[in-house]
Amino acid sequence: MKKFLILTSAFVALVSCKKEKELSANTTWEFEKVIPLDGVNPIGIAVDGSDIFLSDGDNNRVVKVDVTGNILFEYDGFERPMHIDFGEAAMQITDKVTTSMLKERALFVPEYGRDSIAVIRDNKRDYLVFKDSLDAPAAISVFKNEIAIADFYNHRILYYNGNSWLTIGKEGKEHGMFYYPTDVQITSDGIYVADAYNNRGQVFDKNGAFKAVFGEGEKMNAATGIYVGAGQIYLTDFENKRVLVFSKDYKLKQELKTEVSKPTDVIVVGDKLLITDYGTGALVQYEATLVDR
Amino acid sequence: MKNIAIIMTVVISLFAFAKADAQKSNLDQFEVQVDGLGCPFCAYGLEKKFKEFKGIKDVKIDIKTGDFSFKYPSDKALSMQAVQDQVVKAGYTPNVSKITRANGKIETSQGKKEEKLGALTSAKLKVYGACGMCKARIEKAMNDMAGVDNAVWDVDSKMLSISYDKSKVSMNAINKQAAAVGHDTDAVKADKSTYNNLPGCCKYRD
Numbered sequence: 001m002k003k004f005l006i007l008t009s010a011f012v013a014l015v016s017c018k019k020e021k022e023l024s025a026n027t028t029w030e031f032e033k034v035i036p037l038d039g040v041n042p043i044g045i046a047v048d049g050s051d052i053f054l055s056d057g058d059n060n061r062v063v064k065v066d067v068t069g070n071i072l073f074e075y076d077g078f079e080r081p082m083h084i085d086f087g088e089a090a091m092q093i094t095d096k097v098t099t100s101m102l103k104e105r106a107l108f109v110p111e112y113g114r115d116s117i118a119v120i121r122d123n124k125r126d127y128l129v130f131k132d133s134l135d136a137p138a139a140i141s142v143f144k145n146e147i148a149i150a151d152f153y154n155h156r157i158l159y160y161n162g163n164s165w166l167t168i169g170k171e172g173k174e175h176g177m178f179y180y181p182t183d184v185q186i187t188s189d190g191i192y193v194a195d196a197y198n199n200r201g202q203v204f205d206k207n208g209a210f211k212a213v214f215g216e217g218e219k220m221n222a223a224t225g226i227y228v229g230a231g232q233i234y235l236t237d238f239e240n241k242r243v244l245v246f247s248k249d250y251k252l253k254q255e256l257k258t259e260v261s262k263p264t265d266v267i268v269v270g271d272k273l274l275i276t277d278y279g280t281g282a283l284v285q286y287e288a289t290l291v292d293r
Numbered sequence: 294m295k296n297i298a299i300i301m302t303v304v305i306s307l308f309a310f311a312k313a314d315a316q317k318s319n320l321d322q323f324e325v326q327v328d329g330l331g332c333p334f335c336a337y338g339l340e341k342k343f344k345e346f347k348g349i350k351d352v353k354i355d356i357k358t359g360d361f362s363f364k365y366p367s368d369k370a371l372s373m374q375a376v377q378d379q380v381v382k383a384g385y386t387p388n389v390s391k392i393t394r395a396n397g398k399i400e401t402s403q404g405k406k407e408e409k410l411g412a413l414t415s416a417k418l419k420v421y422g423a424c425g426m427c428k429a430r431i432e433k434a435m436n437d438m439a440g441v442d443n444a445v446w447d448v449d450s451k452m453l454s455i456s457y458d459k460s461k462v463s464m465n466a467i468n469k470q471a472a473a474v475g476h477d478t479d480a481v482k483a484d485k486s487t488y489n490n491l492p493g494c495c496k497y498r499d
Contacts, residue, residue: 043333057333080337112337113344136341138334152334153384179386181332196334221493222332238332239493264333278333 018252025231025247029273031258035069037283042276043264044083044225045283046107046137052269052283053107055081062109062120069283075120079113083150083183083225083265083270089160093126104128110137110149117149122142132158132165139194143186143283146206150181150193157184157193161206168208172200174211183226183265194226194235200245201226201235214250225265225276236263236275243275259284306482320350320364322393323376326429329357329385331492342383346371357494358425359388367395373402386432410458413442420446420476422452423497430495433473438462 005117037054040063044055051072052065060075062084088105100117108128109118117128117140128147135153145162155171168191169178183194190211191204199220203212215223223237228234232253233246243263245254262279264282271288330336336354339361343349361380365371365426373390380387389479390402420431428446431453433445446453455467468481475483475491477498488498 041333057337080341082334113335113341136334136338153338180334221496224332224334239496262332271457 002222006053010035014062018233023230023268023271023288025249026231026241027232027288028289028290029245029256030285030289031256032272032278034259034280035283035285036234037065037069038071039281040065040071040160041112041278041281042283043278043291044081044238045265045267045274045276046084046086047267047269048086050105053086054083054283055084055109057081057112062107065283069285073196073285074095075109075125076110078118079111079226081109081118082137083139084254085140085142087144087147089145089162089272090127091119091147091160094181095124095126099129100126108140108142108147112138112152120189130255134158136253138181139183141185144189146186148186148191150184152182152216153182155179155181157181157191157204159186159191159206159208163181164285166208168204170192174219175202178202182224187224192226192233195231196224196238197223201233205249212250214246215252217242218244220244225263227268228268229264234266234268234273238262238278256286294499295395298450310326311380319367319395321367321371321395322362322364323371323390324360324393325380325390326433327361327377327380327385328388328426329492330354330356330359330361330426331494332356335385339380339383341386355425357358359429367438371398377402405449408439408461410440410442411449411460412458413456415454415456416464417480418453418455418464418471419451419473421497422446422448422495426492427495427497428477430474431471431476434470435467438467438470441467458486 009045030039040056041058042054043057047055053062055062057080060078061074063071063075064082065071085108090101091102093102104121107120111118115134119126122193134151137149138152139150147160149158150159157168159166159168178195181193185192191201195202200213200215205211215235220237224237224238225236231248235244237244241260243256245268247253263275263278264278265276267274271285275284277284336356340352348366348367352363354361394401428448431446432444435441440458442456444455454471471478472481472483475487477483
């Protein structure tokens with residue numbers, strides 16, 4: 001019995017060691033590999049389980065790829081799809097004939113050229129119902145029942161808090177204003193925006209009040225994509241060929257440059273960080289090395 | 294009866310092709326070199342704004358060079374000014390624009406007046422820049438100058454080859470002209486605000 005307990009303890013310890021790395025503000029990233037994509041110029045990335053979805057704006061499609069970059073499936077017929085996201089917010093959708101409530105998890109695709117948000121489940125395509133009008137939606141974020149949209153030419157973020165829509169920001173250079181926002185992410189504690197041509201990131205609370213700005217001193221040039229992960233915020237610096245990693249208190253922690261050409265978006269999956277590279281038509285993969293336990 | 298049906302089909306097809314051909318030849322071709330494009334968001338934005346021109350066809354945008362072209366029905370007589378205004382509305386700056394009308398007539402936005410030049414001097418000058426968009430901007434700035442016959446800038450060597458009339462324009466003025474559009478030379482530096490307003494892909498300073 002004692003031997004059995006020892007063996008059991010050893011097994012549990014072994015399994016614990018193989019537990020996923022816990023990422024934190026102190027995580028560092030090391031270049032691992034480039035995953036070439038055949039004929040895809042990726043802009044946005046979203047992950048559903050082990051499936052990777054990429055928006056391919058140049059080819060008006062969204063593709064599902066495997067970890068080696070092979071295209072498994074494509075949804076076509078979009079007009080310049082941008083930063084995509086998965087979620088299951090209870091929203092009104094329409095197929096242009098009937099209107100219904102979205103009840104299941106779906107892929108949300110902002111169509112920059114069509115001023116609409118497509119909602120994809122299996123092979124069914126609907127559109128989010130809006131009273132407001134968009135002018136080049138560049139990104140969407142879905143978090144529980146909340147939705148945020150980066151409305152590029154209107155220089156604002158539209159935020160749905162589960163009950164009503166709120167407009168955040170207007171055109172300008174001051175804190176709390178935007179100059180062509182291109183990406184957005186809602187988290188439990190706020191709304192994070194890639195304020196592309198103000199070359200910075202900004203954070204708002206869920207009443208739309210300005211909370212913080214970051215990246216202003218980093219000489220960024222087109223902050224096109226943002227992702228908020230465990231303990232860190234990632235901001236793509238499109239023209240300077242890098243992704244900047246910030247802690248949640250907005251201090252620069254790391255600069256990812258190896259094999260990065262024209263980054264548009266970034267996501268963390270497990271202990272991997274994936275960067276969509278529009279310039280080379282590839283995914284650039286980094287791996288977490290230093291992690292806190 | 295079967296033969297008549299075949300002949301009718303062929304005749305109708307010929308008419309259809311002829312009509313399509315006529316429509317094709319009734320399109321004006323527009324070519325605009327646009328300053329400020331640098332990313333897909335910019336390129337798609339320009340494309341989106343031009344879709345407001347109903348009937349636009351064959352829209353092509355090269356992000357690296359800023360070359361933008363499209364076709365538009367000639368009967369709508371879309372003007373150079375309307376095209377340039379729409380580029381500005383999209384948030385960018387039109388450089389050289391050219392319209393080839395369906396009847397073969399060519400219009401360009403280059404406003405340089407015809408001038409008689411005397412003896413020409415050839416020179417080479419280092420002008421700092423980074424990309425195809427820089428090339429378009431530098432060459433436009435130079436070729437628009439009174440006294441300049443021709444200017445070509447090489448992206449790789451950063452050298453500007455220029456032929457000009459010394460009695461009408463000085464090398465100092467040429468240096469200043471490059472700096473005025475954001476490009477340093479060894480003699481004259483562009484001021485910070487002009488440089489900062491260059492599109493991202495054109496930034497050449499460390």
